[in-house]
Structures are given as structure tokens and as C-alpha cells.
Amino acid sequence: MRAFALVVLMMFGAGCVTQAERAAQVQRDVEDMVRVYGPGCEKLGFKPDSDPWRDCVLRLATKDSLEQRRDFTTTNCIGSRGFFHCSTF
Structure with missing residues (x-):
């Protein structure tokens, strides 16, 4: 029982991320985003490293993120012997 509790505590500890690690991931x-969307915003006429350019980068990244989320579907099935009901979202 103690070994199980120790393993569970170690798993929770391993899942924790420090503030510095989170900041590095955000960076x-x-x-x-700048590498992927920056050149496109420059081609659209925005000057690099300006506020409108940054806004363009964020808007393009958000647009792609929403499109990827919209295309994602999931199917859930529940049931028992002889009867199944599946729903796709």
C-alpha cells in the first residue's frame, strides 16, 4: 500500500511543470507563430515588428487553430449486448 501511494505521489510530482518551463514553452x-505567419503578414504589407504585424500574426494563428478544431470530430458509442448508440460530434 505504501509503495502504491509513493508511486501515485511520484506521478503527480512528475506532472508538475515549473513556472520557468511554462514560460519557455510559451516563448x-x-x-x-512568428516563423510560420510572419512572412505572410509581411507579404500582406505589414511592416515587421510593428503592432499591426503582431496582430496579423495572432489573427492568422487563431484562424488556423479554429479551423483545425472545427475539422476535428469524435465519435462516442455506448450500449450493451445487442444495442449500441453512437454519436459523432
Whole structure:
């Protein structure tokens, strides 16, 4: 029983992320957005590193994120012997 409790505590401890690790992940996400969407915003006429350019980068990233989420579907099935009901969202 003690070993089980110790394993559970270790799993919870391993799942914790420090503030510095979260900040580093956010920084990597921002750098990825700038790398992916920055050139497109420049082609649209926005000057690099300006507030409208940053807004363009954020809008394009949000648009792609929403499109990916919209295309995602999931199917749930429940039932017992001889009867199943499936729903797709």
C-alpha cells in the first residue's frame, strides 16, 4: 500500500511543470507563430515588428487553430449486448 501511494505521489510530482518551463514553452510557441505567419503578414504589407504585424500574426494563428478544431470530430458509442448508440460530434 505504501509503495502504491509513493508511486501515485511520484506521478503527480512528475506532472508538475515549473513556472520557468511554462514560460519557455510559451516563448517557443510565440517563436513558432512568428516563423510560420510572419512572412505572410509581411507579404500582406505589414511592416515587421510593428503592432499591426503582431496582430496579423495572432489573427492568422487563431484562424488556423479554429479551423483545425472545427475539422476535428469524435465519435462516442455506448450500449450493451445487442444495442449500441453512437454519436459523432
